[in-house]
Amino acid sequence: MAETDSRTSGIAERLIALFLCAGLTACGAYLVKASGEKAETLNSIHSLEEEKEQLSKEIDETLALVKETESKITEINSLDETIKAQRDEYYAACKALEDAVNEGTTDHKIAYLTFDDGPYVKTTGKYLDVLKEKDVLATFFQMGRTAEGHDELYHRVYEEGHTIANHTYSHTIRNGIYRNMDSFVNDVIKNREFIEEKLGYTTNILRFPGGSGTAVSRLGRGVKQKVNELGYGWVDWNSATGDGLELLSPAQYRDNVLKKTGNTKILVVLMHDYSANTLSALPEIIDGLRAQGYVLLPLFYDSCMINK
Amino acid sequence: MKKINIILAVLLIIAVSFVYNNVQELNALKDTQTQLTQETVSMKNELDETKQNCDAKETELAKITEENSDKLEELEVWQKRTAELQALQND
Numbered sequence: 001m002a003e004t005d006s007r008t009s010g011i012a013e014r015l016i017a018l019f020l021c022a023g024l025t026a027c028g029a030y031l032v033k034a035s036g037e038k039a040e041t042l043n044s045i046h047s048l049e050e051e052k053e054q055l056s057k058e059i060d061e062t063l064a065l066v067k068e069t070e071s072k073i074t075e076i077n078s079l080d081e082t083i084k085a086q087r088d089e090y091y092a093a094c095k096a097l098e099d100a101v102n103e104g105t106t107d108h109k110i111a112y113l114t115f116d117d118g119p120y121v122k123t124t125g126k127y128l129d130v131l132k133e134k135d136v137l138a139t140f141f142q143m144g145r146t147a148e149g150h151d152e153l154y155h156r157v158y159e160e161g162h163t164i165a166n167h168t169y170s171h172t173i174r175n176g177i178y179r180n181m182d183s184f185v186n187d188v189i190k191n192r193e194f195i196e197e198k199l200g201y202t203t204n205i206l207r208f209p210g211g212s213g214t215a216v217s218r219l220g221r222g223v224k225q226k227v228n229e230l231g232y233g234w235v236d237w238n239s240a241t242g243d244g245l246e247l248l249s250p251a252q253y254r255d256n257v258l259k260k261t262g263n264t265k266i267l268v269v270l271m272h273d274y275s276a277n278t279l280s281a282l283p284e285i286i287d288g289l290r291a292q293g294y295v296l297l298p299l300f301y302d303s304c305m306i307n308k
Numbered sequence: 309m310k311k312i313n314i315i316l317a318v319l320l321i322i323a324v325s326f327v328y329n330n331v332q333e334l335n336a337l338k339d340t341q342t343q344l345t346q347e348t349v350s351m352k353n354e355l356d357e358t359k360q361n362c363d364a365k366e367t368e369l370a371k372i373t374e375e376n377s378d379k380l381e382e383l384e385v386w387q388k389r390t391a392e393l394q395a396l397q398n399d
């Protein structure tokens with residue numbers, strides 16, 4: 001009996017041992033399989049992380065490109081202001097050169113070419129052609145002209161970079177604008193509004209028809225202060241072809257400017273863009289002034305030649 | 309025989325605990341993998357959207373650049389004039 005018990009217990013122990021061995025083998029097999037799977041998963045995680053990193057880089061790059069494109073779009077949408085700011089920067093450079101000329105720290109001189117009483121359908125366009133060809137910016141003291149073809153000229157003068165200035169709307173020196181202060185002021189304002197309506201541009205430079213001497217002789221010294229109060233600086237001239245006074249040949253107009261420059265460091269040259277002979281003389285006037293060391297510039301409000 | 313069984317039993321307990329830890333670890337790794345896969349998919353979508361947005365912006369830029377070519381040219385002219393005048397002053 002005891003022998004039977006002992007045998008049974010021996011079998012049970014062997015079975016338990018067998019079971020334990022089987023359990024151990026199963027665990028071993030699982031661990032081997034799991035280690036393969038683990039390696040595979042880790043690989044996959046690694047490559048996913050790499051992919052994520054790459055994607056994140058691409059997203060950042062694309063977002064940067066979007067931002068850059070958006071800022072370019074904003075720049076283009078604000079081009080009008082940028083151009084205006086660039087024009088102001090140009091005038092600041094003009095002012096710096098003018099200061100250097102006045103202080104004697106440069107050998108350059110300055111000539112401001114000015115054309116009064118236009119625009120004229122027959123001639124102004126040709127003046128603009130010459131100025132463009134010679135790469136010169138000038139100043140046009142314009143009146144209010146409404147006949148056919150004038151609109152285009154106002155725009156062309158402005159778009160080609162010249163300064164547009166106020167020369168009163170009607171320019172009626174006799175029995176007109178100088179009758180009394182109110183007539184004069186109303187005519188100046190009428191021309192300001194006319195130019196604003198045409199070009200969306202407000203000019204703050206004025207030349208009295210006939211010059212400040214004529215204006216003062218008719219309306220008294222107060223007229224200068226009056227235009228300053230209206231927001232204008234005014235300018236006369238210290239050089240002229242003489243085309244407003246008498247009909248002379250192109251060569252005489254040319255000489256009136258080039259032979260009378262003297263030691264003047266800053267010239268304001270008066271011409272009229274209705275004159276065919278001044279037009280003929282213009283290329284030589286430009287070349288001659290340059291040969292004498294003059295830099296040709298458009299007038300700007302801060303110029304020392306503008307009386308404020 | 310009993311001694312062997314005890315040793316085997318201890319070994320099995322150790323092995324089972326190994327297996328248990330392994331299962332936990334593997335599950336955690338699978339979770340990470342699933343999460344990363346989802347994140348990758350959503351990032352791919354985000355990239356697609358961003359690229360589409362970028363294309364749209366570039367088209368818009370090309371259009372308004374074309375429309376404003378005169379103004380761009382005008383700006384360049386003023387920049388050139390300014391630079392020339394500044395250079396002249398430094399002569």
Ligand SMILES: [Zn+2]
Pocket residue numbers: 116117167171208209210
């Ligand atoms: Zn005049």
